[in-house]
Amino acid sequence: MTSHDHSAIYAAGAVCWRIVDGKLKVLLVHRTAYGDVTIPKGKVDPGETLPQTAVREIKEETGLSVALGVPLGAAQYRVHSNREKIVHYWAAEVSDAAVRASTFVPNAEIAALEWVTVKRALSYASYDQDVEILRHFEKLVDEGVTSTFPIIVLRHAKATAHGDWGGSDASRPLTSRGVTQAAGIVPTLQAFAPRRIVTSTATRCITTVAPLAAALGRTSKATDDLSQNAYEHGESDVRAVVGKRIAARKPAVLCSHGPVIPLILREIALATGTPAGSYLASAADLEPAAFSVVHVSATAPASGIISIETHEPRT
Known part of the structure; x- marks a missing residue:
């Protein structure tokens, strides 16, 4: 999700959904200037990542604060x-609390918000590319996997090299670039709440993880x-950590080291009954701060x- 065609225009959005009177409804926006009905989305601002854009645009267009769930793919058009x-x-x-807290009023960009069934949305949306994205979402609904939570597996940012550090391996600090990376990934991580x-x-x-913890107000x-040291000495228990996070069913970040990350991904697969495959190696092949x-x-x-998406740092 990081290789960009610089001649293209990039944007991001989300199929926002909630349960209304026992029925799943999705949110469509009626745009004032275009007179159309579409999925909320908007262009990437300079320096933003796609997840960051999606959350910001949803907030700006609808007044709703959301956390991102499963990726639904991309629409491409001229x-x-x-x-x-x-x-x-x-x-x-979209939580009930987010709906209550929405500050939306009709404006020069968005005339109205409308919650409709997926079936209604498929016939109502103005553009074929929106219909394609809605069909991806409909497939998730049919499979019963709309409510999800993310386990985010993070490799530490750029650290001082072994040869340049006189202390123990565990005490190696981040380089100045690593410090910048740690701060830079916070907005993207926050998009997943x-x-x-x-x-x-x-x-x-x-x-x-210190900048993320500060931004979230969490310890x-x-x-x-x-830890890598415990892993190399056969003293770590990655399975216990992963199992606890899966059982909690809450969005979590696990920050570790290059050699340990493949095991973390494997344990997530085992804890969720997912068959092993090359996708695990791809997801584990992370550069610093990815x-x-x-x-x-x-x-x-x-x-x-359900799916895995990988994000790399900007710096």
């Missing part, structure tokens, strides 16, 4: 300037079970991993 526009979408469950941060006890991991929990977001069903975690 706009009037004949440039290609690429719009990435996620599913986003993590509630729990679990980190290796190594300094480079604790420092990596991270450090454990040797995610992370993979593993989406799991909140109602039936053992139904397997």
Whole structure:
């Protein structure tokens, strides 16, 4: 999700959904200037990542604060300037509290918000590309995996090299670039609304999640079970950490090391009854400060991993 065609216009949005009187409804917006009916979305601002854009645009267009769920793919089409526009979408469950807190009023951009069934949305949306995204969402609904939570597997940011550090491996600090990376990934991580941060006890991991913990107003929990030293000595218990997070069914960040991350992904697959495959190796192949977001069903975690998306740092 990081290689960009610089001639294209990038945008992001979400299929917002909630249960209304026992029925699943999705949100469509009636745009004032265009006189159309569409899924809320908007263009990427300079320096933004796609998940960050999706959350911001939903807030600006609808007044709703959301956390991103499962990615629904991207729509590609030509706009009037004949440039290609690429719009990435996620599913986003809207809480009752978010609906009550919405500050939306009709304005020059959005005339109205309308909650409709997926079937109604498919016939109501003005554009074929929106229908395609809605069909992706409809498939999730049919499979019963709309309510999800993410387990975010994060590799620590750039650390001082072994040869440049006189102390123990566990005490190696982040480089100045690593410090910048740790701060830079916070807005993207926040788009998935993590509630729990679990980190290796190594300094480079604790420092990596410090800006996120500060932004969320939460304390991270450090454990040797995610540390490289304990892993290399056969003393770590990654399974216990992963099992606890899956059982909690809450969005969480697990910050660890390159050698440990493949085991974390494997344990997530085992804990959710997901068959192993090359996708796990791809999700585990993370550069410093990169992370993979593993989406799991909140109602039936053992139904397997729904999807995995990987995000790389900007710096």
